[in-house]
Amino acid sequence: MAANDTLLEFSPRLAEIPLGGTFGASPYLRNDHPILVYDGTSAEYAYFTGVMPQHYAGGDVNVYLHIAYTDAVSGTGIFGASFQRIGDGIKSLDSTTDGGYVYAYIGANATSGYISIKPVSLLSFEIDDVAVGELFRLKVYRYADSGDDTAAGDAELNYIEMREV
Amino acid sequence: MAQLDSESINEVWRDIQQDFSAERKVIPILKEDLKAAIVALDTFLSNNASTINSAIPQPARSGLTTTQKAKLLSYVIYKRYIKEV
Numbered sequence: 243m244a245a246n247d248t249l250l251e252f253s254p255r256l257a258e259i260p261l262g263g264t265f266g267a268s269p270y271l272r273n274d275h276p277i278l279v280y281d282g283t284s285a286e287y288a289y290f291t292g293v294m295p296q297h298y299a300g301g302d303v304n305v306y307l308h309i310a311y312t313d314a315v316s317g318t319g320i321f322g323a324s325f326q327r328i329g330d331g332i333k334s335l336d337s338t339t340d341g342g343y344v345y346a347y348i349g350a351n352a353t354s355g356y357i358s359i360k361p362v363s364l365l366s367f368e369i370d371d372v373a374v375g376e377l378f379r380l381k382v383y384r385y386a387d388s389g390d391d392t393a394a395g396d397a398e399l400n401y402i403e404m405r406e407v
Numbered sequence: 408m409a410q411l412d413s414e415s416i417n418e419v420w421r422d423i424q425q426d427f428s429a430e431r432k433v434i435p436i437l438k439e440d441l442k443a444a445i446v447a448l449d450t451f452l453s454n455n456a457s458t459i460n461s462a463i464p465q466p467a468r469s470g471l472t473t474t475q476k477a478k479l480l481s482y483v484i485y486k487r488y489i490k491e492v
Contacts (some may be wrong), residue, residue: 314434
């Protein structure tokens with residue numbers, strides 16, 4: 243397994259949206275592309291569940307987010323990623339603790355409809371000690387209520403790629 | 408009427424962004440620029456409320472409530488600038 247090779251990929255169709263409340267990102271289509279829409283002023287999130295692949299060597303992980311903005315052609319959105327280990331008898335499904343959020347600032351492309359691809363970079367100890375073969379949950383969050391999130395309107399998650407650094 | 412409080416400004420700010428996103432039209436300015444425009448328009452309406460009221464002829468000016476006159480203004484704006492012919 244070479245550094246920077248893909249560990250896992252997630253389509254927006256695999257998103258697990260929280261039930262009830264107003265905190266969940268919304269599945270939608272843009273020109274028939276499945277997307278996950280994050281509101282422009284309220285913080286929203288979605289989960290993606292996976293099993294850490296056998297070729298993971300225990301290193302740092304980059305979570306590449308493929309983001310477009312519905313309206314904005316300037317400004318920046320703030321996106322966070324966190325890992326929650328579930329594993330084999332490690333953590334209860336009812337647990338809400340995770341490895342903590344790491345953030346990335348993702349700028350709007352000057353051309354509407356263009357995607358920006360940026361990594362959220364997590365050190366190995368920041369992925370909640372998820373080990374090979376273990377179930378985990380990745381949470382992807384937009385901090386639209388932060389004053390540093392300046393891109394107006396909705397943001398659209400088009401794809402996620404996890405790579406080991 | 409006094410100017411809108413910050414919570415109301417934020418509600419307008421949230422609603423207008425959701426409206427723009429639903430239309431999928433480009434917003435070439437930042438979120439804070441949008442908020443500044445909302446605040447400025449609210450200030451303008453506060454400063455010019457009596458002038459707008461004076462533009463309404465009688466008997467509508469004294470016969471309608473403030474809320475009815477505000478709806479009247481919004482309908483005219485909508486027809487002039489928003490509703491596509």
